[in-house]
């Protein structure tokens with residue numbers, strides 16, 4: 001399984017100018033900043049979901065040379081609000097889901113046969129993470145992946161994600177507000193300050 005580096009070269013979107021950043025295989029970079037500072041837009045630019053200036057590289061492959069659908073399969077954005085298009089949960093999962101993964105995320109195996117309409121926002125969020133990782137992307141972009149979860153479930157999800165990221169060796173950009181979470185999961189912490197990304201000291 002190939003392990004690639006994610007690299008942003010002078011990416012500019014909205015207020016953000018000239019963002020340069022490299023995230024190595026298995027590295028988690030947390031991104032914080034005030035509400036409206038542009039965290040989600042930056043992830044959307046990296047996923048090729050919004051036009052932007054500059055270039056994004058996956059290993060030696062440039063985003064601008066790659067058809068958007070192919071890029072997005074490799075550079076997977078799990079947004080804060082997940083999308084569901086079919087009635088039942090399992091219709092969104094082409095591959096069989098391991099019960100151990102469900103249990104690690106605090107979900108019962110029966111959840112796969114439920115109607116999407118009965119899922120809580122926290123259940124949707126955990127299932128969207130499972131679905132995103134199931135597609136075996138080369139990069140993960142996580143937009144507040146624990147926003148709807150209580151503290152105990154948040155830590156379960158963090159543990160599960162950390163294990164997967166380390167095993168699979170994928171670069172991760174993770175939008176987070178909580179300082180405790182950043183200290184637990186991040187290898188590096190970058191904060192959006194106006195038009196720039198500022199590196200914060202790790203506790």
Ligand SMILES: Nc1ncnc2c1ncn2[C@@H]1O[C@H](COP(=O)(O)OP(=O)(O)OP(=O)(O)O)[C@@H](O)[C@H]1O
Pocket residue numbers: 014033034035036037038039040041042
């Ligand atoms: N397509 C767009 N075109 C122009 N401006 C946009 C677009 N999408 C979002 N914005 C604006 O860009 C700014 C940054 O939005 P973004 O969603 O990235 O913020 P955020 O840092 O993720 O905030 P939050 O923490 O509240 O989720 C906001 O002022 C928003 O209104």
